[in-house]
Amino acid sequence: MKKLISSMVGGITGAVALNIVHQAVKQIDHEAPRVDLVGEEALTKGMESLGLTPPNGNALFIATLTGDILSNALYYSTIGFGKKRYLLLRGAAVGIAAGVGALTLTGPMGLSDAPVTRTDKTKLLTVAWYTLGGLVAASVMRALRNK
Structure with missing residues (x-):
């Protein structure tokens, strides 16, 4: 039970950390990834379909x-x-995989990849932020399991 709960709490914490970074940096850096725009496009197209x-x-x-x-x-x-x-190694690997997926899967899914691939900096930040989310999730899981 401890493993399941720590995994859920860590996953939520990593996801929230990822979104806080996305939302904060987009306000101050025009080269920041705009994963929110990809998500809005996906939701709109999905509902319309x-x-x-x-x-x-x-x-x-x-x-x-x-x-x-x-x-x-x-x-x-x-x-x-x-x-x-x-945990930390898996956190980094899962985060990197998510970031690379955000860069490479949007086009094949019929979505615009421009919000995450505009510049090399945008691409790097996309992968870095998903990796950060994975590391935050893993760190929280680790801390909860050490209690």
Whole structure:
């Protein structure tokens, strides 16, 4: 039970950390990744393909942010599977994989990759921030398991 709870709490914490960084830096750096725009496009296209009217404006932003936190929390919680000894290594690996996925999977999914691939700096920050989220998740899991 301790492993499951620490994995869930760590996953949520990593996802929230990732989104705080995304939201804060986009306010001050025009080269910051805009994963939120990719998410908004994905949500809009997905709902339209189901014949539903997607939200717009602030409602679209909140829906996308909520979905992003939930999906990243679930993804980051997988770091907790396996031995405690390798949590930080798995956190880094899972984070790097998510960042590379954000760079390479948007186009094949029919989404614009421009918000995450505009410049080399944007690409680097995309991978770095997902890696940070993975490391935060792993660190929280480790701390909770040491109690």
